[in-house]
Amino acid sequence: MRRRTAVLSAASALAVSLLLGACASEGDTPSASEQSASASASANAIEPAVTDDALPVIVEGEVNPTVKPTVTFTPPLSVTETSRKVVAAGTGQEIESTDEVQFAYTLYAGSTGVELDSSYGGTDARFELANITMGLARGFVGAHVGDRLVVAIAPEDGFGDQVSTFNQEGVDATTTIVMVADVVRVIGDRAEGxxxxxxxxxxxxxxxxxxxxxxxxxxxxxxxxxxxxxxxxxxxxxxxxxxxxxxxxxxxxxxxxxxxxxxxxxxxxxxxxxxxxxxxxxxxxxxxxxxxxxxxxxxxxxxxxxxxxxxxxxxxxxxxxxxxxxxxx
Missing domain, CATH: 3.10.50.40 (Chitinase A; domain 3)
Structure with missing residues (x-):
């Protein structure tokens, strides 16, 4: 199985455990075969986010993973089903549930509008969708390389109690998390050229x-x-x-x-x-x-x-x- 250690910007170090979701506790690391089976099951279980072009989130600026876009929405924003809209459509390959994706992102609390974390201008995130928080994975599956996305992550697909790591008032396991992301590429499993x-x-x-x-x-x-x-x-x-x-x-x-x-x-x-x-x-x-x-x-x-x-x-x-x-x- 392909495994990836995320290397994000300094500001993004806080979010690594959140993006990855719940992890095995120390001393309870699954074997390689168990990890592979778990990743396969997770990948097969990933359903694309619901398309909602009416998500009330405005994103301004050119698609560019080095420059953070201006994002505006009126809190509180909450969804009961993880939803996605494509702000700008890319022309690259469609993303599958077994892919590893490179992307730039900013996370916001739907409850307050506060920015929680961002990789723009730093090192892009790189994650296998089978090993990432379900709401984020659902946001990417079925999207395309080059897309700029808004994903509203329902609490049931979110970070759970780990969201407390952000140490933000009004942000808990019931909070809808809003992600704006630029999809840079799918990282291949062999040479291409x-x-x-x-x-x-x-x-x-x-x-x-x-x-x-x-x-x-x-x-x-x-x-x-x-x-x-x-x-x-x-x-x-x-x-x-x-x-x-x-x-x-x-x-x-x-x-x-x-x-x-x-x-x-x-x-x-x-x-x-x-x-x-x-x-x-x-x-x-x-x-x-x-x-x-x-x-x-x-x-x-x-x-x-x-x-x-x-x-x-x-x-x-x-x-x-x-x-x-x-x-x-």
Missing amino acids: TEVTPPANLPAVTYDENGVPTGFTVSDPTPPADTVVQPLIQGSGPALTPGMNVQMQYVGATLADGQVFQSSWETQPFETQIGVGGLITGWDEGLIGQTVGSRVLLVIPSAKAYGDAPTGGQPAGALVFVVDILDGY
């Missing part, structure tokens, strides 16, 4: 019937003098820079025999900071400058991997990786 033909002497990536990388065919096991960086798919997203948070899928093998030692495709995407010394040098150097959406082949000499005699159980010698860059921010 323009295919690039690599040189014939490099390891060739093998794939399963669904197009998922599974390993390599190595025709020349000679270690390179320096890291070889070869895009296989050129994505159109932002280029990675040092310090970025990056989400990736990858397969790694030893160059000498093409033996796979690890694959994130068998577990979940790998999330880390790039270019800050927390990864092997071949990754930290080789992925900087590559773009989100790309699939990149890395052939890394021993000196920029784990060395010839690692002591922590890591593979020795030169390594080869294929990396799908799903997100970077």
Whole structure:
């Protein structure tokens, strides 16, 4: 199952637990199979919000996740069914209940009109809809990338007693929460872009019937003098820079025999900071400058991997990786 740690603006740190909804208590963390089953059940249970073009919320300003729009409504505003209107229609793909969505948002208390939290001008929110508060998920399902939405979240789909985290008078579990959101994109589960033909002497990536990388065919096991960086798919997203948070899928093998030692495709995407010394040098150097959406082949000499005699159980010698860059921010 794909799991995501939300990284929001400083002001948004307060809302993380609310956006995610109720979480398992410490010491009661479900197993991977239980998490997967729970997420699947949640995704299947998500019904789109009711369309209500008459929602009395006025939103002014261009659709732009970096600039907070002006929002006006007369409190108290309450709904008994989570409702949505599209203020500005996007032209991107339709959002499904199993998607992970990147969006900018502001939350308001329907009871008082007070702004509770906002990500505009900071880091966009990124959440899997199966793991987010139901009212928010219902607001996004069936919408489109590029939409600006108003979602009035009914109390039964809302944050429950966790809404007290906002520490606002007149805001409790019975309060309708109003969200204004700009849908930036759906975060894909694999590379997407323009295919690039690599040189014939490099390891060739093998794939399963669904197009998922599974390993390599190595025709020349000679270690390179320096890291070889070869895009296989050129994505159109932002280029990675040092310090970025990056989400990736990858397969790694030893160059000498093409033996796979690890694959994130068998577990979940790998999330880390790039270019800050927390990864092997071949990754930290080789992925900087590559773009989100790309699939990149890395052939890394021993000196920029784990060395010839690692002591922590890591593979020795030169390594080869294929990396799908799903997100970077």
